[in-house]
Amino acid sequence: MKSAMPKVLHEICGRSLVGHVLVAARELAPQRLVAVVGHESERVSAHLAAIDPEVRTAYQAQQNGTGHAVRMGLEELGGVVEGTVVVVCGDTPLLTGATLARLAGTHSADGNAVTVLTAEVPDATGYGRIVRDGASGAVTAIVEHKDATDSQRAIREINSGVFAFDGQLLSEALGKVRTDNSQGEEYLTDVLGILREAGHRVGACVAGDHREIAGINNRVQLADARRVLNDRLLTEAMLAGVTVVDPSSTWIDATVTVERDAVVHPGTQLQGGTHLGEGCEVGPNTRLKDTTVGAGARVDNTVADGAEVGERASVGPFAYLRPGTRLGVKAKAGTYVEMKNATIGEGTKVPHLSYVGDATIGEYSNIGAASVFVNYDGEAKHHTTVGSHCKTGSDNMFVAPVTIGDGAYTAAGSVITKDVPAGSLAVARGQQRNIEGWVARKRPGSAAAKAAEAASRAPETPAGES
Helix, strand or coil, X not given: CCCCCCHHHCEXXXXXXXXXXXXXXXXXXXXXXXXXXXXXXXXXHHHHHHXXXXXXXXECCCCCCHHHHHXXXXXXXXXXXXXXXXXXXCCCCCCCHHHHHHHHHHHHHHCCXXXXXXXXXXXXXXXXXXXXXCCCCCEEEEECHHHCCHHHHCCCEEEEEEEEEEHXXXXXXXXXXXXXXXXXXXXXXXXXXXXXXXCCCEEXXXXXXXXXXXXXXXXXXXXXXXXXXXXXXXXXXXXXXXXXXXXXXXXXXXXCEECCCCEECCCCEEECCCXXXXXXXXXXXXXXXXXXXXXXXXXXXXXXXXXXECCCCEECCCEEECCCXXXXXXXXXXXXXXXXXXXXXXXXXXXXXXXXXXXXXXXXXXXXXXXXXECECCCCEXXXXXXXXXXXXXXXXXXXXXXXXXXXXXXXCCXXXXXXXXXXXXXXXXXXXXXXXXXXXXXXXXXXXXXXXXXXXXXXXXXXXX
16 A cells, blocks of 8 residues: 555545445354454554444554464453454445345355355455365365465465355364465465365355455555445445436545435545435535535535534535534525624525524524635634624624624624624624825826826716716
8 A cells, every 4th residue: 555554544435445344244144253463453453443433453564464363362252262253454435234144144155164266356366265176166275376276376266365254164164274375384374275175164155246355555456445335335326226327526425424315526535424314405515524414405616523513504606615614594605705603593594605603593694795704813713692683784793702782783894893782783894985186296297197187187977968
């Protein structure tokens, strides 16, 4: 990956690589779940604890191979485990719980000592090859790419690294694994040969889609997996009644939920815990993170993070809703409006060119264009309250803390520094003063001076004529 970040912590579609694997594993409802950690173990363990507090971790101090890693996992569980042990890799984010359930079901139904999940791939380079008995088709061995002969490298059926084992037999066989291979490591795949030689049944379950078992080893594979998973998520949404106008330019996280009849326009990114309500319309060119959009709302060319958009509300175009923003039913945050930690009541409109920060606005008020809620004094943030049915003029500055009472008006160009009683009109601006002849005296010869001189010579139009 050529990264300061451990590979399994890289993210696609809202989860880390290992996070996707844990979700798939949890669909089996395992009695115990152990993650074996080694490189950057503290960072990986902290991440695991944050996303799945019940997962246990086993530390592999030296990375001596997959067989050694599984031994460390079993030791965390006391050494011997009764029942079925399913082993998965931490870098296979496309693996599904349904495929794991099919593997476990095949393992149980066939009475196998071990069942390997396999897949046929277009290019098997780098993968362990599945060697089968020519007559029966039974799995006889898994040969790592570096140890394979030319004829074995021609095999396209590969080992996924995902297995179902009889727990007791696995523990016994791991004690017999040798390290006489090109890597000098304990290969988990050697367990298959050991169990087969002992007379136990070794089986396979072929994955329906080879992409499910794809491991991530570089940024190209990371991007490829992201596209596959994104397409999968969008397909699920569309089949559930969501209109995605252009899937090729739409990105969605696995943690996003969307109700039917929602419409998602091109260039939209839905991230984190975002939820789209029934019949809402989002995009184009919109990014929503951890944001709830109510039924029938419209969000256009907007960036929102940690916001709530009420039913039938309107946002954008070119709006920015920061954390703590809550728009009520039929409220509006219009063109070039930024909001942060603000509660906007039902039917209230902030139509354009305004900043509303650390504020509460009541119902059916209107905030004039180019208004700023001045919330920061250089050391602390302060709150502004605007009541219901208020009308504030354009180019207003509300210097917090300040309260505008219900039904109050403020004049255009006012800097409001004191509370405005309910039903009052506040005017806070200097008196206009016209200095005649100033341009001619201060800017002689300028275009403005010439225009003013021409205007002064023009005959006045009699009243009533045009």
